[in-house]
Amino acid sequence: MATARRAATSTSTKRILQELAELTREPSPLFTVVPLEDDLFELHFTIRGPADSAFESGLYHGRLLLPSEYPYKPPEIVLLTPNGRFETGKRICLSITQHHVETWQPCWGIRTMLTALIGFMPTKGDGAVGALDFNDEDRRELAAASRAWRCARCGIDHATGNVLSNAAAAPGGTEETESTPTTDMEGASAEQDTSGRELVVSEETRAPSLSRPAPSTHAPAPPSMISGSPQRLHTIDRWLNAVVLVLVVGVLTSLLRSVLDLSAL
DSSP, X not given: OHHHHHHHHHHHHHHHHHHHXXXXXXXXXXXXXXXXXXXEEEEEEEEEOOTTSTTTTOEEEEEEEOOTTTTSSOOEEEEOSOOSSBOBTSBOOOTXXXXXXXXXXXXXXXXXXHHHHHHHTTSOOTTOTTBOXXXXXXXXXXXXXXXXXXXXXXXXXXXXXXXXXXXXSOTTSOOOOTTOOOOOOOHHHHHHHTSOOOOOOOGGGOOOOSSSOOOOSSSOOOOOTTTOOHHHHHHHHHHHHHHHHHHHHHHHXXXXXXXXXHHHO
16 A cells, blocks of 8 residues: 555656646746645746636736646645635536545646636636635735735745745744735645645745736737737637537546446446
8 A cells, every 4th residue: 555655646746746847848837836845745826817817917926736646646626816716725516626526537747727717717617526606896905905915835926926035934833924824724734734844945936926927938928918919818718719629528428438338237
């Protein structure tokens, strides 16, 4: 059992490092993501709100918790920035999370998950675990407030677009600024975030600036979601539609397998 677990962790580590290297070479204008220095399986991300929605001007920070069996098992996603679509500090229910293991596809990766999360933002919550259905006015207010949000765990500051070092925090804990909203962290999430481990973000794990995405070696840096051209926004919308289509195909495939299994019985 221990040998199998070590082998799974080794495979997962290799996959995660490969994906992070690819994201460094070709950063996305839609999000930034960085692992914690002391835990490769916990990634902190900030996504831009989808265009033509109440979330458009927002920057939303959260945690992507990868299992030791990744990519053969799905992750957990926890939003930390108040947004009006998902509860903060709670593991949300989506077809790409552990709430729906049956729809997960190992070919999906970090880029797919975060792009899909953006696509889910304007959809209805319909009572799903961790879902909210605030009105557009409240969501716009939260979107404006989100640009002054700072994560005390990883140090990313939406006001500056930089990942800040927590080296100056008091020993045995992290330091919050006045602009950091409190979040109702629950269960395992709260235990991990208040473990008392001091975190120093190294240069290698710094996330690219959200206000100016890092340039790619393959193509010029794409424009921001907020100030992008209509052609760029159309391309992004097509990509989001493609991701949603992949998720739907995954669900239909799982249902077909279930029907065939019942027929065999």
